[in-house]
Amino acid sequence: MEFLLDRSDAELNALREEFANAPDRRLTVPRFIAALLPYYDADLSDTQKRIQLTRLFRAVDVDGDQKVSWDDFSSYAIEDKLRQSRPLPHEAIRPYKCTDYYEHRNGGSVQKMVHLKHWDKLVISSRKLPYTILNTSNMSHYHTMLPSAFDGAPVACEYVPTARLFVTSTADMCIRFFDHNFDCVARYHIDKSHMSLRWHGFSGTLFSGSRDGCIHQWEVPAVQEYRVLPSDKPLEPIVWRGCDPKKCPHEPKKCPLEPKCSYDPKKCPHEPKRCPHDPKKIHVHSKAVMDMMFLPNIPSRMVTCSLDSRIVMWDLDRDVREITEVGCHDNGVCHLAYSEPYQFLLSTGYETYAYAWISNVPGHKPYKLEDGSHPHRTSLVGVHAAARTPQIVTCDRRGLMKLWDIRMFRCVHTFTVGAMEGSQMQYYPREINSFAYVDKLQQILVSDSRRVFIHEYNEGADPKVADANGIQLVRYNPTVNTFVTVSGRDIKIWDVNLGCLTNHFRDVVDSDITALTLDDFGRRFFVGTHEGGVSVHNLQDGKMLKQFEAHEAQVTEIMQWQGRNLVLSVSLDGRVHIVSDQFQETPVFLKITANYTDIVAAAISKNLSLFITGTQGCQIFAFDITIPRRIVHACETNDLGVVSLTFLDQLPAFVASYVNGKVRIWGTRPYQHMWRSDGQLQCLAWFYNNPEMQHKRWRRYAAKQYPASPDPASPATAAAAPRAAA
Incomplete structure (x- = not known):
């Protein structure tokens, strides 16, 4: 245009x-x-x-x-x-780029590739090696199962996390169960090969679909129970069979589980609930069941697709006969996917497009995902809906991949498999045979006969919103789920869910911001500046609401206590300012001279009503907030300057870190055995953060277990005593 x-x-x-x-x-x-x-x-x-x-x-x-x-x-x-x-927000769909590939050597041509999300492994089936298991994080080799363990070609596989079993289905009409050491602990012969296997964690059962349209439900026991079973003993699954409904379902000769059915056909022979062996014998699919899945938002709903071009939804909580036909394709259906945020069921078959069905509206006309300008030319090998995003990914056999936005049913990106990022070489793959998606890593895995191509999602870093100077402070606002960053005199607010910039307040104050904190409701923020200024601002527009009396030097820490409407700030001038942040009251301005300069760290404990400060000369003072001029505790060490202070909320103790890499844990009130009689703080333990100085490890100064004796002057409640003693 x-x-x-x-x-x-x-x-x-x-x-x-x-x-x-x-x-x-x-x-x-x-x-x-x-x-x-x-x-x-x-x-x-x-x-x-x-x-x-x-x-x-x-x-x-x-x-x-x-x-x-x-x-x-x-x-x-x-x-x-x-x-x-328009600037690109985080919710906009960005393209994928091919960053690496894995070459399958000495295994023959790759026939199928499956990602087992319950195990977080990638399973490759080839002509010479039935199952090659890889780690999805780095595509490293995990295990290879040799052809001697199977008598037929691999068809399907699944992992049972509760029993740590690897389940396989092969063309020799056998289902095998392997333990974590890949020893075959059970093998069961079936009448037809099972084309699909799915583990249902909600009910703790394994489902399989066979070539004749049957759905089998396997009650999986523990691994110890498998070892005592003979390999030729049948498992006796519940069979959902696509048989002829005109025939009597309770004829003893037709019972697939016992040749001598004890059920008397003379007594109500057509009541399906009376048969103890085959209660779910109905006509559903007439051809092979190629794929099945469970709806994440409704775990009791199972969806199956077959080569008979039908898509069927089962309700596992009710009678199996109560099924719903979602829709039909013109040809067979091979793959299913589900978009949980938008509740669309996606299906592909031998067509060059995918269908999007409304899962909770049966019989509704589906939406066709077809790009008119550059459509797929061959049949699709798979479809996937990325978790918690509107992304839909489709891939055809020629290696053409498309990224769709399910909100508009429009293709937003089209790319080809094999274009390597940062390399002038472009590998043109052979016919694509498998397609998988790893939600944890946001990766698309596509395989041809020799290689597995890894496509990673572009996170979309935007250099236009980056700061020219470094970021000094970052604060999280849990009320509105945003981050507040400080760079110089500017403040930026970032949306956590969208990952984009929502507000940018320029030149909030006259000098660089050195301290920032948010109130408990997440509506205001308090700043301290390089020149000693302290002010409160509105988080919506950044306007200044109130300005307090300034310090004489740089503000190093600022804190706010919403319950008592107090704002506490410390500075390099050696003073602690405690003021009221109420507008209707007359501001209370107190100066607490610590007699030491360069206060560089501070922390507040609302449970203990204590406020501690640390200086560059390794002095730590603890003040009582209810009586601000009272110094409760004090201590001084031979370490270098204090770097940071933090309280252990549920315990009467705080942690101090020093420039030389030492970390000390100090005890405070209300228990007398945690400080000395002269008011000095008691060091409970210390250690070095530097690994080279860890030869002495922990140095403990903790004394005997004295009975707890609260300080009468402390406003801490007695409810904190059991927690502190623990």
Whole structure:
């Protein structure tokens, strides 16, 4: 649409007349190309121009009736321009880039690849090696199962986390259970090969779908129970069979579990609930069950798809006969996915497009995910919905991948498998046979006959919102779920969920901000500056609400106690200021001279009503907030300057760190055995943070266990005594 931006008003009016003179005021594809071709002055041949205009027509034609009006055309042009000029938020879908690949050696051609999310492993099935298990974090080798353990080609696999069992289904019509040492602890013969295996953690059962349309439910025992079972003993699963419903389901000869069924067919032979062996024998799928899944928001709902082109939803809490047919494809259905935030069920088969079904509205016409400008040319090998995002990923057999936005049912990115980032070489893969998605790492894994390509999601760092200077402070606001960063005199607020910048307050104060804190309600923030100023601001617009009397030097720490409406600040001038932040009251301004300069750290404990400060000369003072001028405790060490202080909330103790790498734990009131009789703090333990100085490890000064004796002058409640004693 860039070629229309430089056109004059007369040319745009002439183009508008072309739409107005057309039948129904809408242009078809030939007339659309003829109308826009004179204005398309790109350096392309006439054939290439017509191809580009045809793709533009398909993008504008949202309803697919092969006609475009002037309103559709102008709306698309405006929307396209705004989308290009709009800054990219975190919720916008960004492209994936191929960063690495794994080459499967000595295993023959890769036939199938499966990601087991309960195990966080990647399983590759090849012609020579049935199952090769890799770690998804770094694609390192975990284990290889040799062909001698199987008598047929691999078909499906699953992992049971509760029993730590690896379950396989092979073409020799056997289901095998392997323990964590990959020893076969159980093997069961079945009448048909099972094409899909799924573990249902909500009910603790394993489901499998066979080639004849049966759904089997396996009650998985513990590993110890497997070892005492003979390998030829049947497991006796509950079979959901797609048999002929006209035949009596309770005929003893048809019972698949026992040849001699004890059920008497003369007594109510057509009541399905009376048969103890085959209570769920119904006609559902007539061909192989290719995939099954469970809805995350409704764990009792299971969805299955088959080569008979049907998608069926089962309710596991009710009778198995109560099923719902979601819809049908023109051909067989092979893959299922579910978008939990938007509750769309996605399905693909042998078509070149995917369907999006509304899961809670049976019989609703599905939405077709088809890109008109650059569609898939071959059948899809899979579809996946990224967790907690609107991303939908599809891939066809030629390696063309598309990224969709489920909110608009529109393709936002198209890329090809094999384009390596940072390399001039581009590998063109062979026919794609498998496709997987790792939600934990936000990676797309695509395999051809030799390699597994790793595509990582672009996190979308925007250098335009970066600060010119370094960030001095970061504070988290749990009320609105945002981060507040300080750089110089500027304050930025970032949305945690979207990852984008929401507010930018420039030149909040006259000098650089050196201290910042938020109130308990997350509506105001208090700042201290390099020149000693202290003020409170509104978090919505950054306006100053109140300014307190300033310090004589740089403010190093500022804190606020909402319960007592107090603001406490310390500075390099050696003073502690305690003022009231209430507007209706007369400000209370107290100066507590510590007789030592350069206060660099401070901490507050609301449970103990204590406020501690630390200086560069290794002095620590503890003040009583209720009686601000009273120094409760004091201590001095031979270490270098204090770096930081923090209270252990549930204990009458705090931690102090020093410049030389030493960390000390000090005891405070209300227990007398945690300080000396002269008011000096008691060091309970200390250690070095520097690994090179850890030869002495912990030095303990903790004394005997004296009975707890609260300080009468302390306002701490007796409820804190059991916690502190512990």
